[in-house]
Amino acid sequence: MKNFKKLEAAYLSLRGRLVKPTGKLLNRKLPIVKTGGGSTIKTEGSSVGEFSSKDGNDGGKSEWIDPFLDNLCRYLSFSKLKVRADLKQGDLLNSSNLICCLAFDRDKDFFATSGVNRKIKIFEFDMLLDNEHDIHYPVAEMASRSKLSSICWNSYIKSQIASSDFEGVVQIWDVARSQAVVEMKEHERRVWSVDFSLSDPTKLASGSDDGTVKLWNINQAMLFLHLVEQASVLSERKQMCAPFNSHLIAASASTDNSLKLWDLSGSASRVLDNPLQTFTGHTNIKNFVGLSISDGYIATGSETNEVFVYHKAFPMPVLSYKFNSTDPISGREADDASQFISSVCWRGQSSALVAANSSGNIKILDMV
Secondary structure (H helix, E strand, C coil): CCCHHHHHHHHHHHHHHHECCCCCECCCCCCCCECCCCCECCCCCCCCCCCCCCCCCCHHHHHHHHHHHHHHHHHHCCCCEEEEEEECCCCCCCCCCCEEEEEECCCCCEEEEEECCCEEEEEEHHHHCCCCCCCCCCCEEEECCCCEEEEEECCCCCCEEEEEECCCCEEEEECCCCEEEEEECCCCCCEEEEEECCCCCCEEEEEECCCEEEEEECCCCEEEEEEECCCCCHHHCCEEEEECCCCCEEEEEECCCEEEEEECCCCCCCCCCCCCEEECCCCCCCCCCCEEEECCEEEEECCCCEEEEEECCCCCEEEEEECCCECCCCCCECCCCCCCEEEEEECCCCCEEEEEECCCCEEEEEEC
């Protein structure tokens, strides 16, 4: 097994976190990862949840062996990424098709795309699974004045999307009317990210190359809070961060080729320098390649035009899928080393994800 050493290292790392130097177990259990239906995933013949020693003294070992076996079963549960749909757009001849962001709506019925073509397009997920269509048209489309860097659906208001662009403008869009309803221009440089509050649908955060994070009240189109980053400018090393369901665990990716998992509760200070896990396999040294989290699985892109899926417990990839480089005129496959995956997004807590690359190709992939 080429990954045996990495599996061994993950096992020893988990055991080391749960066992004190004295040899006694910490009074803390790692949560057993479960599916959306609430049942623990097991492979055929596995003994997760059934491990016990014959002498009945299994309390100690099961504290760290059960979580490891459960994570291993999750890692081995899928064999490949299967293409469920290949989105064929009507503007393939447009040279500016790079997709910067993908996002699902509140109910996961629709997803939005945005990028350097200055358009937000809304697609119905189930409709794309119908392979009879030669070209897939969006159910709604909105045009921006500048290249778009990020989008985010409001988790309470189904028809509301926030966007940010390369000129530093943050906008709120009404999808039902296909028009912008709020525009905010406080940022001085490109805004890389926008995100609605999960507790208050009227609050929106934005982060920019100008070194600031701003919190907006969208009902009054006013700046609510202004945070200034005193350290290096964000553009020196592009970074992304995505939280897990637990607010104390987060994944980060940056263009120094690193993808890391952090325990935000593991330090009393504001500085974290010891990640729970460092993932290797993809390439990310100069472009945003996307980052998305779902039920313990981490999806990211690569500058090799591949999608990689990791499990949070292991440093090596679970699955990968390479996009074919297809000439939009001839339809023939071409070897274009300049193409890269630019965005990925899980469909909620499911095994399906949407991925896009720098030439505008969009695919729906499913772990099977």
